[in-house]
Structures are given as structure tokens and as C-alpha cells.
Amino acid sequence: MYTIRKKQPLNPTVTKMVIDAPFVAKRAKAGQFIILRVNENGERIPLTIEDSDPEKGTVSIVYQIVGGTTMKLNALNEGDSLHDFVGPLGKPSVIDGNKKVCVIGGGVGCAIAYPTAKAFAKAGADVTTIVGFRNKDLVILQDEFKSVSNHYYLTSDDGTAGEKGLVTNKLEDLIAAGEHFDEVVAIGPIIMMKFVCLATKKYDIPTVVSMNPIMIDGTGMCGCCRLMVDGKMKFACVDGPDFDGHLVDFDEAMSRNRAYMDFEKKARDEACNLLNKEVA
CATH class of the missing domain: 3.40.50.80 (Nucleotide-binding domain of ferredoxin-NADP reductase (FNR) module)
Incomplete structure (x- = not known):
């Protein structure tokens, strides 16, 4: 399990999370991403690695609350855990210092x-x-x-x-x-x-x-x-x-x-309805 060490709202619709993921943190480079699942039955979503700290074994992600899965992700708090956190994936950005x-x-x-x-x-x-x-x-x-x-x-x-x-x-x-x-x-x-x-x-x-x-x-x-x-x-x-x-x-x-925008809107509406039922 991948524990949420820090949760920080950056603006009304964007949140930063710092996740315990030492194996990802050791290998992560700029431009790469991870795939996470909030729970066992959740969908996979890719999120770019915002930062990583190999010494602390943490990886930072930033996400916008736009659909069902990001709403469920944002319902988690510090101390909670993600079911899956796979990466780093994708090709790293090509970095040249002489530029x-x-x-x-x-x-x-x-x-x-x-x-x-x-x-x-x-x-x-x-x-x-x-x-x-x-x-x-x-x-x-x-x-x-x-x-x-x-x-x-x-x-x-x-x-x-x-x-x-x-x-x-x-x-x-x-x-x-x-x-x-x-x-x-x-x-x-x-x-x-x-x-x-x-x-x-x-x-x-x-x-x-x-x-x-x-x-x-x-x-x-x-x-x-x-x-x-x-x-x-x-x-x-x-x-x-x-x-x-x-x-x-x-x-x-x-x-x-x-x-795909209509699909995202439908997923967001369904997630809202589900969360409202759970709260009620």
C-alpha cells in the first residue's frame, strides 16, 4: 500500500499529494508519469510525477478534480493509502544543460x-x-x-x-x-x-x-x-x-x-451521485 504523507490544496480544483513510493522515487525522472488506482475496483489513471525525493522515498503528484476517480482520490486524506502506484512510466524528458x-x-x-x-x-x-x-x-x-x-x-x-x-x-x-x-x-x-x-x-x-x-x-x-x-x-x-x-x-x-469530454462529464456526475448517497 502507498501511504499519503501530505495532502495540500493548491487552488479550489487542484491538489498536491506526497506519496510513499520508494522504488518509484529512486528511478523517477522529469517528464515521466505513474498510474494509480484509488482502490481495488478503481480505474487506472495516469498522473505526471511533479517531484520526487529518493532519500525520503516519496513521489509528489498534482491532479485536477475533474472526474469520478479524481473525486475519489481527493476524498482521501493524509495517512490513507492508495491501492496501486506504478511507475515511473513514459520516456523521460531530454535534458541538456548547455542550453x-x-x-x-x-x-x-x-x-x-x-x-x-x-x-x-x-x-x-x-x-x-x-x-x-x-x-x-x-x-x-x-x-x-x-x-x-x-x-x-x-x-x-x-x-x-x-x-x-x-x-x-x-x-x-x-x-x-x-x-x-x-x-x-x-x-x-x-x-x-x-x-x-x-x-x-x-x-x-x-x-x-x-x-x-x-x-x-x-x-x-x-x-x-x-x-x-x-x-x-x-x-x-x-x-x-x-x-x-x-x-x-x-x-x-x-x-x-x-x-471524450462527454464521457468524463458522465463519470463525474455519477461519482457525485454516489458520494452524495454515501454521505446521506
Whole structure:
């Protein structure tokens, strides 16, 4: 069993948990993920490893409460245990310290962007981070990003946190001001990653994206994480989750993602009804 050592709400819909998982902690690298089950009859869900501590034997995960399983997960508290916690899975991010890199995170995708920025910083790279949220109430991991960044920029759609605008606006501003990046790493909503890639393609900046947002079961069996990369079928959980952003067919990925939204809503509604019955 995998004991929950710490549970920390980051905003109204996003929670961080620190889990006892020594074997995973020893091998975990930036960009990889785990698959967990809340209980014996629960579904498998993949979650990116937000951080790990090999000495303490712990692994941190950050999740958004969006469906039935994440609601059940969030009902657990410190001292409770998860039934399964398997990993690390997926290919680690390629980290090169001899670079000036810009790591861009959007929304809950910042939980994936943070360990990547941290790994680049540890390798000696010059790290600029740009993070974006809808408003100030949804901002997460601000101190963590600042601790691993040479330059940190916060943006929000409504201007209530940091600069008003999108992460792509800030990226274009920095490039226009003379900043040069050897690589851009973008992690967040599919539409955000698409427009980051459109921007970087104009300047011929190599760009890596994490397709973690389209993963459902983490094994490829569900088919949701299929995507076209350079005209070839790939699976985000098996072949990635990191890909060359300039080769990804984002429109096809968004179409597939939308097809599962009704399923997620149904699962969330059913979980709400079940929890209400249990409380009653």
C-alpha cells in the first residue's frame, strides 16, 4: 500500500499529494508519469510525477478534480493509502544543460512543467519560465518555479495575476526584445501548445510539447492518446509523452480529446451521485 504523507490544496480544483513510493522515487525522472488506482475496483489513471525525493522515498503528484476517480482520490486524506502506484512510466524528458531554454506552463500543466524546469536548472541550463492561468485564484507552484528559474513570468487571462495576456504574448514579447532560446518546452492545454508551436515555428525555435493532457489509462489500450506526429500514428503514453511540437497534428488531437469530454462529464456526475448517497 502507498501511504499519503501530505495532502495540500493548491487552488479550489487542484491538489498536491506526497506519496510513499520508494522504488518509484529512486528511478523517477522529469517528464515521466505513474498510474494509480484509488482502490481495488478503481480505474487506472495516469498522473505526471511533479517531484520526487529518493532519500525520503516519496513521489509528489498534482491532479485536477475533474472526474469520478479524481473525486475519489481527493476524498482521501493524509495517512490513507492508495491501492496501486506504478511507475515511473513514459520516456523521460531530454535534458541538456548547455542550453538557454524557455519552459512554458499553462494551468494545471504547470505541475508537469515544473519538474522539467527543475531538471534543466539542475543540469546547468539558463531557464526562463512563463506560466499562465485564467485568474489569480488558479495560480499554483509560484515559489517552486521561481526557485529554479533565471527569469520567471506570470500571466493571467484577466490580469489579476502577473501580466494580462497569454503565454504566447509574453513569449513573442521576449523574442521581439532580443531574447534567444535554444529550445522551448510547452506543457498545458492542447490549444495553448498549438499556438506556442505556431509562434516558435516562425522563429525556427525547436519546441517540445508534452501530450500528457490527452492520456486516459496510460497504457495505450483506451485509444484516447493516439495522435498523428509527422503523419504517423503515435501513442502519447507509449511513444511519449514528449514530442516535437512542430510535427504534432494538434487539430486531430483536439478533435479526439473533445470526443471524450462527454464521457468524463458522465463519470463525474455519477461519482457525485454516489458520494452524495454515501454521505446521506
